[in-house]
Amino acid sequence: MVFTSPSWVPDLPFEIPDSIPIADFMRNDKYRALPLSQSKAPFTCGLTGTTYSWATVLQRVEFLARGLSAHTGWQPNEGVAWDKVVGIFCVNTIDYIPLCYATHRLNGIPSLANMAYSAQELTHQLTSSSIRVLFTCQSLLPVALQAADAAGLPRSNIFLIPQRTDKLPLPSGFKTTDDLLTLGRNTHGLEALRWSKGQARRQPAFLCYSSGTSGLPKAVMISHYNVIANAIQTTTYESVGRKAKGVVTQVMLGLLPMSHIYSLVLICHTSVCRGDNVVILPKFELDTFLGAIQRFKIEQLTVVPPIIVRLLAEREKCRQFDLSSVRLVYCGAAPLGKQTIEELLKIYPSWTLGQGYGMTESAVGISSTGENDVLVMSSGSLLPGVKAKLVDVLGDGREITELEKPGELWIQSPSVVLGYLHNEKANMETFVWDDQGRWLRTGDEVMFVRGERGHEHLVVVDRIKELIKVKGHQVAPAELEAHILAHDAVADCAVIQIPDERSGEVPKAFVVRSAEVKGKSDDEVARMVLKHVEDHKASYKWIKGGIEFVAEIPKSPSGKILRRLLRDREREKRKAEGAKL
Template sequence: MVFYPPAWVPKLPFDPPDSITVGEFMRSEIYGRCPIAKSRNPFTCGITGKTYSATESHKRSDLIAKGLGKIMGWEPNADLPWDKVVGVFSYNTIDYLSVLHAVHRLSGIASPANVAYSADELEHQLKTSGAKALFTCLPVLDLALKAAKGAGIPEDKVFILELPYHAKKPPQSKTVDDLVELGRSLPTELEPLKWSKGQGARQPAFLCYSSGTSGLPKAVMISHRNVISNVMQYCLYESVGRKKFGVDTQVELGLLPFSHIYGLVVVAHSGTWRGDEVVVLPKFDLTEYLQAIERFKINSLIVVPPIVVRMLSSKDVCQKYDLSSVRLLYTGAAPTGKETVDELLRIYPTWHVSQGYGMTETATVVVSTSEDDIMQGTSGSLVPGVRAKVVDLEGKEITAYNTPGELLVQSPSVVLGYLNNEQATTEAFVWDEDGRWMKTGDEVIVVKSPQGNEHFAVVDRLKELIKVKGHQVAPAELEALLLSHPSVDDCAVIAVPDERDGEIPKAFVVTPPSLTSRKDEDIAADIIKYVRDNKAHYKWLKGGVEFIDVIPKSPSGKILRRLLRDRERESRRAKGAKL
């Protein structure tokens, strides 16, 4: 049984364009963006209030492209896109999107990196993506320079995105403003891009790294048309609810990392394409978050569930601020429980609380909740242009409601595949008479809302990712590191619930017989430190280390994580802890 968007969802007005860059789509009114004259300033710093108009932002992007092209020796229509890959390792700034589009203006590829990465993790991304230059910011400059050196990127090819409170820079480093001024000084304009028909569908705009299900994060090749498609899909879907509630343009929160597909597409691109103002915060700080809502009268909070939990645990602090401007709170990256939503609505009864579902490999949203059809406990309905199937473990289609199975999707936003990883690409898709389907690895049920619309609820993750405060952690990546530790004979990592971060990793470890003389707590502390020294903070074993005689596995050697989760659940139940 193939599922389609509900009848109320508008159809895409035309096939998403396949021969232009994301940047051209974002600024050209012929494709349906909110007219520039009616648009709010696209990005405003939530700390200083610094802002640029849409026209100024577009101009800055063009000048950055000229300056970058001059320094790197790049021209728009010369060389391959793979010769012009640029890493971006920075907290959110009001120039972040301008830098990405400047790379595209040169027909290059941008590779945003998680600012929480360790130097080794960033070096891995820079090397595997083939990055020739790097944009970063002062708080992580030392780490960025170390990773860049390891990846063969010279220091004069590392550029600085400026953040509030970080005005000073090393004298040898060029900032984005320096590139703007260099671009302004050059007498000739960049020649127009000469793309062939369909190039925007074939050429990656972004290399975003996804944990997948095993090993180190893999580079997901996201084409220009993938991003363009999802901006059209998400904005058209949202337009129905916005129209009903009289919303033309609004002020949105720009807190989610623009390096993550959720923040990159849903906030940075979709928000500004429909003329909204995005109030940018570099990272989450409860006081700055609340101050920004009050100061800029933010209407839409696009967040992850741990931020909701933090608000609920800090009710007294939240009540000191005027949050009356908020109409919508939208969550993604992980499900938000009905109990959490109900508690939030008791405090803010006028808010609409919605959820969405997507992944890096679908760039981004395939299921979303309309403000006009909210059903708590689900992620909403299919957005325009998406088809879905639900299949059982044998791959047979499930046709009944309330019956769990793996979600498969088709969408113009489904990505090209994984860079230099044919096996992972092959495993991510399945073909049938209806074409190519993306295997999400998520177990869902389909239910009917009170209005009679089909809603999707995620009930489990077949692919076993751990979602820590919006970040994805592959258990196998941590397991590979642990197995290199002399105190670990075998191991398995699972997600355990955490009130602050949503989920955190916990390791089950089998130690070699030679360690019987050492205390368990000493070994555990040693293992925990080992992970802290080698991985980003969200991958740390905050759930602890538990020693076990044997890791449960199937006859084929696959770790039976469900048995470990059951063990953890029983242990927590016995202790009266949250399950």
């Protein structure tokens, strides 16, 4: 049985364009959910109040592209896109999307790096993406320089994006985006980009990194068509609920990292396509967050579960700010617990809380909560153009057709990406074919349930892929296991996720001690291993769930770590400890 979007969802209003870049789609009234003349200004800095109109965005895109062309020699219709890969390693800024579009203007590909990366992790992205030019900011410059030196990227190709709130002068010896803008203003115009029929389907618009199930993060090739398709799918889906609430345009929070697919597509493109204004904050700080809601009268908060948990923990602080403008809280990246939802709505009964489901490999949305059809605990219904089926993961792989019976989610959608860069093994495991076409195996166990209005909703049951979701970031257990095993104190190890009130989940390590540390205490060995991880990995990958020493790691006959057994053991242990309290 193939599941589709509910009957109340309109069909897509037009054929998805497949021969234009994203920026051309975004500014073309033929495709926008709301014409530019009726739309709000797309981007506002939540710290300084600086606002970019569409005219400003397009002007900056053109000048940045001209300046970058003058620096690199790149021309729009010369060379191949893979020779024009631009890295962006920066906190959120209103120049983030203009930089992406300037790269597209030269027929290049932005490779977006997580601002929490360590130098080692950024080096991996610089080399695996073949990044030729890197944009970063002052606060991240030390990490960027260490990674660039390791990757052999010349410092002359590193540009700083000035943050208008920087208190210290910019380091000397580095050009900035302001320099590129000045250069672009004094440079002849670029020739128009010439694309062939269907090029938007074939050409990557972004390289976003997904942890997958093993090893270092993998580059996901997201086409222009993928992003355009998901923007159309989501705006079409949400049009019904927004119309019911009388919402034409709104002010929306842009807090989540723009390097993450959730923010990149849903906030920076879908919201802007439907005419909304996005108030951008560089990172989450509670007072700044609450102050921006009050100052800009933000109506939709798009967040991750740890932010909801923080709001509940700091409810007295929240009462000091006027949050009456908020209408909708939209949460993704990991499911919210029922108790958390009920507690939030008890404090803010006028808010609607919706959830969504998606992944980097589907760029991004698969299902979403409509404001007109809310089911607590579900991740909403399928977007238009999405087809889904469930496959039994414990039996013979048969297709599941019943409601309320879980299985692995397989999907088809115009937003399903091109695949992983230089990783055919992962492509073969993730993107599979049958007589119904190409499917994306999500690796997530879900079920469909019938809501109060009679429509099918998607409920996430478990993550078959065993990824750990820390504040919305994906952490692959195998990556941490490989790193921990490199320490002399460790003979074997396994990593699982455990629940955490602030982060949603955190990694916990099970370690078998090696003979090298026979005379040392467990506490001493644990400190050594924890420091080993903290010295080399981003902070959200640290083993904040602690280390438990065991005699052996449970494995299958083929040698695969049985993390499910460890998770079950941990769950029973927590239940027993709770019963004793």
